[in-house]
Amino acid sequence: MSQQPPEPGFHMSSEEFRRWGREVIDWIADYHERVETLPVLSRVEPGAIRRALPEHPPEQGEGFERMLADLDEKVLPGITHWQSPNFFAFFPANVSYPSILGELLSAGLGVQGMLWTTSPACTEIETLVLDWVVELLDLPRTFHSSGAGGGVIQDSASSATLCALLAARHRAAEAPAEALVAYASTEAHSSVDKAMEIAGLGRDRLRRIAVDADRALDPAALSAAMAEDRAAGRRPFFVVATVGTTSSLAFDPLDAVGAAARAEGAWLHVDAAMAGTAAVCPELRWIHRGLEQAQSYCFNPHKWMFTNFDCDCFYVSDRQALIDALSVVPEYLRNRASESGQVIDYRDWQVPLGRRFRALKLWFVIRHYGIRGLRAHVRRHVELAAGFARWVESHPELELAAPCRLNLVCFRHRRGDRASEDLLEALNASEKLYLTHTRLDGRYVLRMSIGQTRTESRHVEQAREAIDAIVSNGRLPGSA
Amino acid sequence: MSQQPPEPGFHMSSEEFRRWGREVIDWIADYHERVETLPVLSRVEPGAIRRALPEHPPEQGEGFERMLADLDEKVLPGITHWQSPNFFAFFPANVSYPSILGELLSAGLGVQGMLWTTSPACTEIETLVLDWVVELLDLPRTFHSSGAGGGVIQDSASSATLCALLAARHRAAEAPAEALVAYASTEAHSSVDKAMEIAGLGRDRLRRIAVDADRALDPAALSAAMAEDRAAGRRPFFVVATVGTTSSLAFDPLDAVGAAARAEGAWLHVDAAMAGTAAVCPELRWIHRGLEQAQSYCFNPHKWMFTNFDCDCFYVSDRQALIDALSVVPEYLRNRASESGQVIDYRDWQVPLGRRFRALKLWFVIRHYGIRGLRAHVRRHVELAAGFARWVESHPELELAAPCRLNLVCFRHRRGDRASEDLLEALNASEKLYLTHTRLDGRYVLRMSIGQTRTESRHVEQAREAIDAIVSNGRLPGSA
DSSP: OTTSOOOTTSOOOHHHHHHHHHHHHHHHHHHHHHGGGSOSSOOOOTTHHHHTSOSSOOSSOOOHHHHHHHIIIIIGGGOOOTTSTTBOSSSOOOOOHHHHHHHHHHHHHOOOOSSGGGOHHHHHHHHHHHHHHHHHTTOOGGGSTTTTOEEEEESOHHHHHHHHHHHHHHHTTTSOGGGEEEEEETTSOHHHHHHHHHTTSOGGGEEEEOBOTTSOBOHHHHHHHHHHHHHTTOEEEEEEEEBSOTTTOOBOOHHHHHHHHHHTTOEEEEEOTTGGGGGGSGGGGGGGTTGGGOSEEEEOHHHHSSOOSSOEEEEESOHHHHHHHHOOOOGGGOOHHHHHTOSOOGGGGSSSSOOOOTHHHHHHHHHHHHHHHHHHHHHHHHHHHHHHHHHHHHOSSEEESSOOOSSEEEEEETTOHHHHHHHHHHHHHTSSOBOEEEEETTEEEEEEEOOOTTOOHHHHHHHHHHHHHHHHTTOSTTOO | OTTSOOOTTSOOOHHHHHHHHHHHHHHHHHHHHHGGGSOSSOOOOTTHHHHTSOSSOOSSOOOHHHHHHHIIIIIGGGOOOTTSTTBOSSSOOOOOHHHHHHHHHHHHHOOOOSSGGGOHHHHHHHHHHHHHHHHHTTOOGGGSTTTTOEEEEESOHHHHHHHHHHHHHHHTTTSOGGGEEEEEETTSOHHHHHHHHHTTSOGGGEEEEOBOTTSOBOHHHHHHHHHHHHHTTOEEEEEEEEBSOTTTOOBOOHHHHHHHHHHTTOEEEEEOTTGGGGGGSGGGGGGGTTGGGOSEEEEOHHHHSSOOSSOEEEEESOHHHHHHHHOOOOGGGOOHHHHHTOSOOGGGGSSSSOOOOTHHHHHHHHHHHHHHHHHHHHHHHHHHHHHHHHHHHHOTTEEESSOOOSSEEEEEETTOHHHHHHHHHHHHHTTSOBOEEEEETTEEEEEEEOOOTTOOHHHHHHHHHHHHHHHHSSOSTTOO
């Protein structure tokens, strides 16, 4: 490699890579050290970032120093800082240093793990780490690769839900496609609708089942809907239960939902995208009660388990159903290892063919923190949320909009939607923190989502102070 | 951050990250410097990698030095070295140092670009870089974001083909789903079958159209098949043309295929996954002749353009068709910027909801190499392939199995399949290089795919010597 002259347009030499690599590592460390001082939500105008950059690709190559300079000057103003400890919006997408190093090594190795044979370590470490996670979260043994099931890393819970739906449809192939009906609560994620559309079933064949006062799926309503469809000659084939809904972190009762699904022979998929990580703590494993009834399950270490996006852990209790739904084998991918039946080819467990070595970062995260470390961080977030919820309850102008069970606090201004909207607007305009909203029972609700890697009690305290200052300054509609 | 004690289980401190980050950067540079000396194809037995690793997750966190040690001792033996200049298998998945640094920064920033507002720079730089690529490859202006079309980064060509199919289906919504029929050549990629299965149309509704002597789709056969379906009351809605098939790098005639598709009102998707990169060179732009007729197009910078997996550039001429097919908007994702209509929300352009800042690595690659640098590297690979093909033609025991038009040489032993199979087996067992096979006209064919970042003439020369040594040693079946 050292024969290459270090001119623009030629390959970057190893010497240059060592030099710029160190700079980038330092840049990232500096960034994480100062990120809490940056305005959390980017406030640039549409088009402003692009206008600041050259409209055409360069004829001659440029030196890397220009890219780093642009990062600071042109890119950062357009970044919404998901890694700020003052990021309380949506759900977290938290990262950690060990995960970043895992992603870096994965990029450096540059292997493509579509088949076992195209890098056995890529496949075997993925299977191993997903088995580790079965232990870590105390998931049902049906998801462990030692039996008929197993796990795979997907890019997102959306893709996991799609794959679960495809496997369920394949299992229900005896029924005509136009008879198939799926079920999820009114609070389930929009990716269920999207999966129904993609699969060609259409979202009108997804029954949105009523929820109870806690916004958990009502199993009686589910059973009634399935019975009605069955009586009309339709085939209930797929039920999605949510462990921690996106709006308010409601928990569907898996045992009762599972029993209802089983009675109809429907596939139960459990979506625990954000909340699943909580199960590292034994005292929080109530979230998964009844999970042994599920045919598939997913959660995202890229949300709350310190692992870079993308990393969704997707499990099935019957891997053959998934493989049968997704396998297409052309000649140029045939090889002895695959035909021996002794290995896993993960390309048959997902929509894309290619895949990178994503298990490395999850492996590093679990090894770096250990079970105890992960528990400590999850407990910290849960305690911070509980404290924030108590503060809301005690505040004269605010109220909880949903019970706080884990790390999300849904609250609103007592004076109504307009005051709540203005409160959110004012908070985000302060640039000191970032929250997003939802609607519950038609009412506007602020969501305080606590799960960023470095969020500590002082950040939540600052958020309380910022909220208090706004609701107490008397300028919100309806204020005294 | 520095308050955190550097004990296992706690967050890694910035100081530790700087230290280990440097180590990892050096590890990667060392790896790339020595990768050509490593056995290309991992020869471990199934299960060997896993057996060498702890079966259970650690209770206490571990130091990073143990992960790096495992990388060398436990992981590397299970790696098939895609970044070796002696990797001639499948298609390349080449990487470059600037791309690795882009991936690293993307991991360090840890932003999630599902909406414009969740990091405007992530969206705007993606749109900009995809517009750059329109210029770089001289793609039709219909794919530039300044008009009705635009580009987006997908994880893979498989996902791009699926999205194209979904948009095409949406556009053909006036026809009953059971009437829809799709078309691709017998040589088109298996992802077309997979997309048909996923979309619920079924692969039996994909007509595999005959190819000519060059294995290019026969437009007359396509027109005849569409006319027959139309006459039978079916609706031809989707045609996939391939620019560089996976088996033999055959090129479908886009102008004639496009005219046939247009005559039937079918959506033309062009899959140039590997070969598209060639169009950086003006003299190779014949591969895209007729592309202006396509409604969608994709190619993978993660194959031949020095950009880490995953990075597929997917373009549509009518972005609204794609968005209409994939958009589902729940309350918690609503925001002013989206509702202004002034911004792109890329979550509506893909299957998953979440997305990371993948444009950064492609931006760095184009800026580092410049147009001239990219051209020089592509030309080198094409010349190396041409030279190898001439050598095959002049070899008494070998013959070309397909014309070499770009960077893939399909060849076989003149004595037949058994000799060709044994040749491949012996080559790969030598550990000095890695090739894979296909079948053309039912006959076993070796594929010499030249596109690895650091492949130079000496590596191809070594491959020739290795092949010559085996075919000349008289031990292959049928040898004298």
